[in-house]
Amino acid sequence: MMIEIKNSIIKSVNDVLSALSYPEKDYTLTPPKKSKFGDLSSNIALLLAKDLKRSPMDIAKLIADKLKSDFNENISNISVTNPGFINFKINDDYFRSQIKLILNSSSQYGKGNIGNSKTANVEFVSANPTGPLTVGHGRNAILGDTVSNILEWQGYEVTREYYFNNAGRQMRILAESVEARYFELLGEDLNMPQDGYQGDYIIKIAQNILDVEGKELEHGTDIFKVTAEETMFNKIKNSLKNLEIYFDQFTNEKTFYENGDIDTFMNELRDKDLIYEKENATWFKASSLGKTQDKVYIKSSGEPTYRVPDTAYHRDKIKRDYDLIIDVFGADHADAYPDVIAALEALGHNTNHIKILIYQFVTLLRDGQKVKMSTRKADFVSLDDLIDQVGIDVVRYFFIMRSMNSHLDFDLDLASDQSDKNPVYYLQYAHARICNIISRANDLEFALDDGFDPSYLRHDEELNLLKYMVRFPEFVNIAYENLEPQNIANYLQELSARFHKFYNSCRVITDNMELSKSRLAIVKAAKIILANGFNILGISAPERM
């Protein structure tokens, strides 16, 4: 692995530094952007220049000379370039030797072991079942699922969890909206609650209740709420299924009222003098924990705010003893979680293993105008419609190729137009091309079984492809450390570009049997990496397009 060479160079550099009595620095050793600077490059001399009061170039040359006297067998050249970088060129044979490793590791290539025998909980989507999932929820769903995949690639056992509020105001209004439609269907005047849900799907639920239960239902019966929740949840689960997202656990806030966790939690905060009454409401004294303002915990209406069950829920997750707890929230929740964390810490819980991922909103454009999405006003674009229009791979890739921090624009009018040009096809096409080559080779009875000689791979484009292939584990790890899926999307984009270039200048199936076998090996290895990357991103690896 690349990491071994890196470590051996770092050790050599450190030996030289101590031999010269140079101070320790937190220097880098990374692949430079331009291949002419070699395969690994260090800034150590630049960092030492000030302390040593010498020019970085002089220092770099001195260190490079010392390093050359103790040559690592995998290093073919060490050079110094302005303004003072030390560049290492790795033997091509080293890269060539990696093909066999990739072929042998196959679907395991790129996996890490950081999460071995560890557990993680990823909470995402968590939309209340008051309406269909929207395009906005799509970003959350795909981000959460992909982050889960990334953790699984590091060995974590991941629980994908969906948390929803079914005891609060929103669900009450949903039930009232359905009830209003039910009695409207029976000929009464429409009596929508204030802030009622306007969507047509409410009427369908009411009609369904009418068909099943008849017209004798009384005002205020539970059936409206129960049926509405169940209907919406089935719809949501179906939308998620369309994206191939499956949850291990659904948790609702009612649980924590019923099992007494919320009472316990409130009492403990009260004991710590963090709860007080004011203006008919019950307050959490967040200000005494360093927050800017206190928060309402129980409204004057008697209903708790979402913070209360949310905090009890997070406490429950902590008690379930995960090594890592991740929440995926939209930017509108950015202000809420610090209070939850503060309350948990006040109760003596360690929260260092809780990571909150905040993603920015998707701005939808229709006819060049921004569309303000509102489930309540039924002004939204459903995730299902989008998937129908462009397909799962395009939707997943679209949301993953951008950083969660970017406020991205999504032009609905261009969505299907752009779907033909979506970059995901560029990646998948590389995979399909390889599959085609392999099937051609099989027809011609090329066999890899009797081995191949990697030294035939001498073309610039072969090495260019190969050198990037071996960096796959590195990028999988970067994506894990940042919890940023787009690192992998970017990698696959560049890998595909290098493959397509290779494809254009190197024929795999030729008259030269030995060369062909070697090239067949490298494209099979490339196919493995593409497929593994697609696997993490949750997109398909088509054999033909």
Added chain:
RNA sequence: GCCCUCGUAGUUCAAUGGAUAGAACAAGUGCCUCCUAAGCAUUAGAUGCAGGUUCGAUUCCUGCCGAGGGUACCA
């Protein structure tokens, strides 16, 4: 007002504090007797403004301008 995120090419987005800021779409020009042209090659085009830290800033800090989100009883 205050807090969070963002501002990069005509457009949508990339870029662990590094070397000549990358793609895609849109625009221009080439390449299919040859494993799929959903491709390759090639031209043009960008870091909001003003300071600061640093050998080096798209990246870190301050101010301003602009966008999105939040802001004590929606979640």
